[in-house]
Each structure stands twice: as C-alpha cells, then as structure tokens.
Amino acid sequence: MTEPNADERVINVADIDPKYRHAILFRLFEHLASDQSLQIVVDHDPRRLRLQLEAQHGSRCNWSYLERGPDFWRVRLRLLPPEGKEASR
Template structure:
C-alpha cells in the first residue's frame, strides 16, 4: 500500500491479491477510515460487485468515485462520509 502524493490517501493495488482476499481486505481497511478520510484501490477489472457490496452495507456512508475506468486498469476512490 502506498500514499497518494497529492491527497495523502492510501492506495491499495490489489491486482496481485487473490479475489477472495481482496473482498476481505478492502472492507476492513474502509472500516478503519475516519469520517472524511479516503483510500484508493487499483484493480484489473471493473470492481462493480464491490461497489454493490459497499452500497448495501454502508449506504451513503461510502462515497465511491471511479478515477480511471479500464480497459486494463481501474482506480476507485472510496471515501467515508464526513
């Protein structure tokens, strides 16, 4: 995991992590964010199922923004509502 130079957000590149582990790690990291904090994830496919998970579990508390949308790389910002 690295820090984004301009935002201070953590960047988690999960492309080399098995899918099952991704879906355990990402929600746990989000749960540790304070209100107003964010993180970015980098994946090799559209993480739409993860988006639906966050909508179902966190509702409006999770703000989801696509920063890059493929075709080979997707970057998503997850931010906990302030």
C-alpha cells in the same frame, strides 16, 4: 494517473489473494477516518465491490471513479460521517 491525496492509501488489488480481497477491502474501508480515503487499483470494473459496500453502508459510501479501463480501473473510496455528524479533524 491520478495522484493520491495526502491522507490516502493506494491498494493494488492484484497484490491481494483473491479469496481475501473483499474482506480486506471492507476492513480497510470501515476503518477510514472521515478525512481519509482509499484508492484501489484493479484490472476490471469493481462494480460488485461497490454494490456490496453500498448495501452495507448506504449513502455513507462515497465512490469516485478516477480511471475507467480498459487496462486499469482506479477508484477513490471515502466513508462519510453519519448524517448530522461533522467530519472530525
């Protein structure tokens, strides 16, 4: 298992009501500071979520698979600063 970073929140998606999952994950993602990350744990490949985040945020969506099944997928998400802007500390 991949340990979370110091500035990383870990969300087990199974703990969120399915009808609210994407809305909650979008909100958490959009409020990440440039030095923070969000790690999600899910029982399937969250490809649809990735496509939605990338459609909304483009190249600012940094998506890294930490674990790829078969029982669990772990993904680290970062919201990169807009081009030309440095990360705030």
